[in-house]
Amino acid sequence: MVLNADTDIKVRFSNNLAHSTSGNSILLAICVLRRDSGSESTISPDGWISDLVARRALPLDEAEESARVAARDMLRHGKFKPTGRSKPASEYLLNYVRREGDMPRVSDVVDVANAFSLEYVVPVSVWDLDRAPAAAYVFRVGGEDEAYVFNATGQSINLSGLVCGCAVTDAGAGGTPCVNPVKDSMATKTTELSELVGFVMYAPGGVMDRERLEEAMRRAGKVYAQYTAFSVIGALVLAPGESDSISMLRPNQSPA
Numbered sequence: 001m002v003l004n005a006d007t008d009i010k011v012r013f014s015n016n017l018a019h020s021t022s023g024n025s026i027l028l029a030i031c032v033l034r035r036d037s038g039s040e041s042t043i044s045p046d047g048w049i050s051d052l053v054a055r056r057a058l059p060l061d062e063a064e065e066s067a068r069v070a071a072r073d074m075l076r077h078g079k080f081k082p083t084g085r086s087k088p089a090s091e092y093l094l095n096y097v098r099r100e101g102d103m104p105r106v107s108d109v110v111d112v113a114n115a116f117s118l119e120y121v122v123p124v125s126v127w128d129l130d131r132a133p134a135a136a137y138v139f140r141v142g143g144e145d146e147a148y149v150f151n152a153t154g155q156s157i158n159l160s161g162l163v164c165g166c167a168v169t170d171a172g173a174g175g176t177p178c179v180n181p182v183k184d185s186m187a188t189k190t191t192e193l194s195e196l197v198g199f200v201m202y203a204p205g206g207v208m209d210r211e212r213l214e215e216a217m218r219r220a221g222k223v224y225a226q227y228t229a230f231s232v233i234g235a236l237v238l239a240p241g242e243s244d245s246i247s248m249l250r251p252n253q254s255p256a
Contacts, residue, residue: 008135008245008246008247009032009129009134009135009136009137009234009245009246010135010136010137010243010244010245011028011030011136011137011138011139011236011238011243011244011245011246012136012137012138012139012242012243013028013138013139013238013239013240013241013242013243014138014139014140014141014240014241015240015241025074025204025205025206025239025240026074026163026202026203026204026205026240027203027204027205027208027209027210027213027237027238027239028139028200028201028202028203028237028238029200029201029203029213029214029216029217029235029236029237030198030199030200030201030235030236030237030238030246031198031199031217031220031221031232031234031235031236031246032129032196032197032198032199032232032233032234032235032246033109033126033196033197033198033199033224033230033231033232033233034195034196034197034230034231034233035194035195035196035229035230036229036230036231040229041108041226041227041228041229043226043227044227045108045111045112045115045223045226045227045228048115048223048227049103049111049115052103052115052118052119053097053101053102053103053118056094056097056098056118057097057098057101060121063207064121066207067120067121067122067204067207067208068090068091068094068121070204070206070207071088071090071091071121071122071123071181071202071203071204072087072088072091073204074202074204074205075088075162075163075181075182077141077161077162077163078141078160078161079160079161080160080161080162082182086157086162086182087182088122088123088181088182088202089117089123089124089125089181089182089183090117090118090120090121090122090123090124090181093114093117093118094118094121097118103115103118107190107191107192108227108228108229108230109126109190109194109197109224109228109230110126110190112220112223112224112227112228113125113126113199115223116201116216116220116223117201120201120203120208120216122201122202122203122204122208123181123182123201123202124199124200124201124202125165125179125180125181125184125198125199125200125202126179126184126190126197126198126199126200127165127178127179127184127185127188127189127190127197127198128188128189128190128191128194128196128197128198129196129197129198130194130195130196131187131188131189132167132176132178132187132188133167134167134168134169134175136167136168136175137165137166137167137168137175137198138165138166138168138174138175139163139164139165139166139200139238140163140164140166140174140175141161141162141163141164142158142159142160142161142162142163142164142177142180143159143160143174144160145160146158146159146160146164146177147159148177148178148185148186148187149185149186149187150183150184150185150186151183151186152186157180157182157183159177159180162180162181162182163180163181163202164177164178164179164180165177165178165179165180165198165200166178167188179198179200181202197230199220201213201216205239210237210239213237214235214237217232217235217236217237218235220232220235221235233246233247234246234247
């Protein structure tokens, strides 16, 4: 299908993620980004990112360390163990920054997402909505036999027990997984040509509440507008069992 200007993206957070085996809940902060036609930012995010990198060279403070530990614990579902190669992407990023003294650069939309992950010490995913053109998404636990390729060399990750964002094209179906807090699918990764992008922050409910995540989404809108050619066109925060929708009105479109 094609995502039309008047499409609403529906997002549902499955109730089977109300609590991990560690007892920690997950909250999702989700927004949709749209590239503004003919707009390119002339302001570089390098100064902001450099400041974040310098902060992360220091030990985490008590609140940040609590967020790091809780981000791991919230992923403990069934047999899934968020350790080693299965630890949250936010920990990979933190370790890279401390080792290399800089943050890896991919593209403006990904770099800002990674900077948010680095700042809040929780995992963040971004994906190309036009490469997963569904009008509905469900975040649920991955099934026993589910997996996807996550890099250009063809390596795959087993999704059993791992929270996944899935594109739903058939009513009642569980959808096709495309993102998770460890590694995102190669099939829906963003490119320099991406026009519509999904952004999700996976937050431990015991450490970050809804109010803080709503503020994070407001900040995301400001930061993307300042440093990139993308604007946030809709955002929401979901707890397990909740659902909502984001309007997809494109430029020069207005509600009927």
